[in-house]
Amino acid sequence: MFSLIQLQADTIANAATGAVVENIAPTTEISVLQFILKGGFFLIPIAFLLFYTFYLIIERYLYIQKASKIEPLLMRDVRDQLNSGNLEIARSIAERSNSSSGNILKEGISVIGRPIVEIESNMDRAADIEIGEMEKHLGHLGLIAGIAPTLGFVGTISGVIKIFYSISVTENISIGNISGGLYEKMISSGAGLIVGIIAYSGYHILNGRIDNFALKIQKQILEFVNIIQKA
Template sequence: MNVYDTLVAGGVLMIPILGCSLLATMIIIERLWSLRASRIAPPSLAEEVCELIQQGQVNLFWLESHSPLGGVLAAGLRNARLGQDAVRARLQESATAVIHDMERFLSPLGTIASITPLIGLLGTVVGMIQVFAVIVGAEGAQRTSELAGGISQALVTTAAGLAVAIPALMFHRYFQRRVEAITVRMEEQAGRMVEFLAHHSGDLTLAERHEPRGERA
C-alpha cells in the first residue's frame, strides 16, 4: 500500500490531520527562523550601548532598529533622566511586548499537539463502528473488504494523529525553552545597562534622527 492509498484508507478525518500537519510545519519553520537569539538579543549590545554612553551620545533610531533588545534598551534610555525606577519600569513594559511577540504561534502549535491525537482517536472509533456494523450484518462474515476498510481507518488515523502530535509537542516545548533563555539574556543585558546608567547618566546624550552609529548630533 502506497502513501496515497494509506491516506485514503484513513477516511475523511485525514483531512483535518493533514491540515494540522501543514500548519504545524509552517509554524515550526517560522519560529525556527524568528526565535534566533542573535537576532532578538545580540550578546554584546548592552556593552556597545554603554560604550556609546561613555562617548557622550546614543543614537536611539539606530538602537531601536538594531534588534528587539535594542528597542527595549532604547525605551529605557528615554526615561534615563527620571531615575532608575522609571528606567526599570519602561524596560519591563517594553520587554513584555517582545516576549509576547516571541510566544506568537506557540499556542496554536500546542493546540495542534493536543487535538491531533484526539482526531486520530475519533477516526479509530469511527472505524471500529464501521467494523461492528458489518459484523452484525446478515453477511458480515463474507464482507471482508468492508471489515478491512474499517480496521484500516482505525489504525491509519491513530498513527497519523500521533505522527503529527509528537513532533509538534517536541517543538512546542523546545520553543518555550528558547523563549525563556532569550528572556534571561535580555534581562541580564538590561540589568547591565541600568547599572551602568546609575554611574554615568550624566554622560548621556540622546539623538533621535537617523544617522550612523556613534555619530554625534
C-alpha cells in the same frame, strides 16, 4: 510395474503441490500513499493540521531567531556613548540593531534621567511586549497537540462502529473482515499521534528559545542599569 507406481506417486505429489499453491492467498503490495489513504475521511483535517503545524514551526522559528539575536558589541557601543553623554547616538545605535534587545535598550535610553525603578519598569514592559510578539500563535501548536490525536481516535472509533454495524447486518464475523477494517481505521489514530507529537515538540522547543532570550534580556537590563548608576 515399478515405473507405473513411480508415475502415480509423481502425479499425486504434483497434485498436492498444486493444491497447496492454490490455497496460498496472493500477496498484494500497495504504495505508501495508498496505505495512508485507507485511513478515511478524518485524515483530511489531520493532514491540514500537519501542514499548518510545519508552517507555524518554521515561521516562528525564523522570527524568534531574528528577534532574539543579541549582538555582543551592542551593549559596549551603547555604554561608550552613554559614558560620553551622547544619549541620541546611543539611542540610534540601539534602534539600528533591529532586534528585540535593541528595542528594549532604546526604551531604557529614552527615560534616562528618571528614577532607576521607573527605567527598569519601562524596560521590563518593553521586554514583555517583545516576548509576547515571539509567543504569538504558539498557542495554536499546543492546541494542535491535543486536537490531532483526538481526531485520529474519533476516526478510528467511527470506523470500528461501521465494522460492527456491517457484521450485524451481514453476520459475517470472519477474521479477515474484522482485521482488515481495523488496520485501515487505526491509520487515522497513528497519523493523529504523529501530528500531535510534532506540534508538542515544536511548542516546547520554541518556548525554550523564548525562555532563553528572556533570561539573557534580564541580564542585559541589569547591566544597563549598572551602567546608568555608574555614569
